[in-house]
Amino acid sequence: MSLKKLTIAALFSFVPFASGAMADEEPTLTIYTYDGFASDWGPGPGLKAGFEKNCNCVVDFVGTEDSIGALRKAQLEGENTKADIILGLDTSVAAEAKSTDLFAPHMADLSAVKLPIDYTSDQFVPFDYGYFAFVYRKSDFPTPPTSFEHLVRQGDDFKFVIQDPRSSTPGLGLVLWAKAAYGDDTNEMWPDLAPHILTVTKGWSESYGLFLDGEADMVLSYTTSPSYHKIAEEDDNYAAAIFDEGHYVQVELAGVLKSSKQKELAQDFLQFLVSQEAQKIIPTTNWMFPVIELEGGLPEGFAEPLKAEQTLLLDEETVAQNTKAYIDAFFADIK
Numbered sequence: 001m002s003l004k005k006l007t008i009a010a011l012f013s014f015v016p017f018a019s020g021a022m023a024d025e026e027p028t029l030t031i032y033t034y035d036g037f038a039s040d041w042g043p044g045p046g047l048k049a050g051f052e053k054n055c056n057c058v059v060d061f062v063g064t065e066d067s068i069g070a071l072r073k074a075q076l077e078g079e080n081t082k083a084d085i086i087l088g089l090d091t092s093v094a095a096e097a098k099s100t101d102l103f104a105p106h107m108a109d110l111s112a113v114k115l116p117i118d119y120t121s122d123q124f125v126p127f128d129y130g131y132f133a134f135v136y137r138k139s140d141f142p143t144p145p146t147s148f149e150h151l152v153r154q155g156d157d158f159k160f161v162i163q164d165p166r167s168s169t170p171g172l173g174l175v176l177w178a179k180a181a182y183g184d185d186t187n188e189m190w191p192d193l194a195p196h197i198l199t200v201t202k203g204w205s206e207s208y209g210l211f212l213d214g215e216a217d218m219v220l221s222y223t224t225s226p227s228y229h230k231i232a233e234e235d236d237n238y239a240a241a242i243f244d245e246g247h248y249v250q251v252e253l254a255g256v257l258k259s260s261k262q263k264e265l266a267q268d269f270l271q272f273l274v275s276q277e278a279q280k281i282i283p284t285t286n287w288m289f290p291v292i293e294l295e296g297g298l299p300e301g302f303a304e305p306l307k308a309e310q311t312l313l314l315d316e317e318t319v320a321q322n323t324k325a326y327i328d329a330f331f332a333d334i335k
Helices: 044-055 067-080 094-099 148-152 169-196 204-212 225-232 263-273 316-334
Strands: 028-034 058-064 085-090 125-137 160-163 197-201 218-222 238-241 247-257
Touching (some): 028 044, 028 263, 044 263, 058 067, 094 316, 125 169, 125 225, 148 169, 160 204, 169 247, 169 316, 225 238, 247 263
Parallel strands (some): 028 058, 028 085, 160 197, 160 218
Antiparallel strands (some): 125 218
16 A cells, blocks of 8 residues: 555666676666555655665666556566566465465565464565555545445445456455455345446556545545545545444565575565564555554554454455456446
C-alpha cells in the first residue's frame, strides 16, 4: 500500500576492465516492484539510500503497475531477467509465485517479525501488512456502513470503486475478503452490490484517484489509507469503514530469484528489509504496518492494527486452488 500507492499528491553492471586501469564498478541489485513502492514518495528511495550506505552496490528499483505485473515480467523474461528480487507479492499470490519455481531460499533471520497471522516461508520475507477496507469521507457519511450488507442499503446514487482481481492485489483481496466472510453466499451478495460499483479499474492508483476527484463515494483501499491524509495532508476527513464481518489481511512479501547473479547481495537486502532502519520507513511512505515492533512505536496519528478476531485470511492452498474460480464467479455475478 504508499497509501497503496498514492497518485496525489540506473542500471549498472559488474564489468571487470581488462586494462586494470579502472576499478570494478559497483554491482547492481535490481528489484522489480510496483510503481508506488519505487516512486519518489514511496519507500524505495529511503530503502535504497539506507542499504547503499553499507553494501558497496547500486540498488535499482524497477516499477510495474502492480506487484502481480512484476512477477509476470520476471516470468516472461525467464533466465534472462535482470531482476534479483521481486518485492510486493502478497500471501494471496504466494502459492502461485512459489509454483513458478523462480525463487531461492531467503536465508533471513525473521525472529523479530510479528504478524497478526501465522506465516512462515523459506522463500518469501514479509515486510509489511495491512487490512483491506472501504475508505470514505467523514463529511459524506456521518453514519458509515458497518458491513457488506449495509453497503447495499446506501441508496441508488451510492457508488464505490474497486480494482480488477486479475491485475491488482487489492482487487483480489476484495474477492478473498468476501469469500472468507460469506463463503458461498458471496454468489448472492455480488449481484446486490453490482449496481453500486462505479467501475473496476486495473490498479489501485486509478481507483483512488477517481475517489479523490469526487467521482465515487468510497474506494477499496486499506484501513491505513486515512493515515496518509491525516499525517501528510493534515486532513482528518477520511476514514475506513470497519465491518462487523472482519477484514482480510494482506501481508506483502519479497523473494530472491534463483537466476540472480547477486544472490548473496539480494539475501542481504531482505535481511535489511526487516531491520529497524528499514521498517521505520514503511508506515509513512507505504502507509502499511511494519512487521516488527518499532522502537518508539508507530508515528503519531497512524492507524492501529485490528484485533485478532477482526482479522480474516483464507489458507494459502485454498487460495491457490480456487482463485480462478472465485474471480470467474465474481465477474459473472456483477454483470
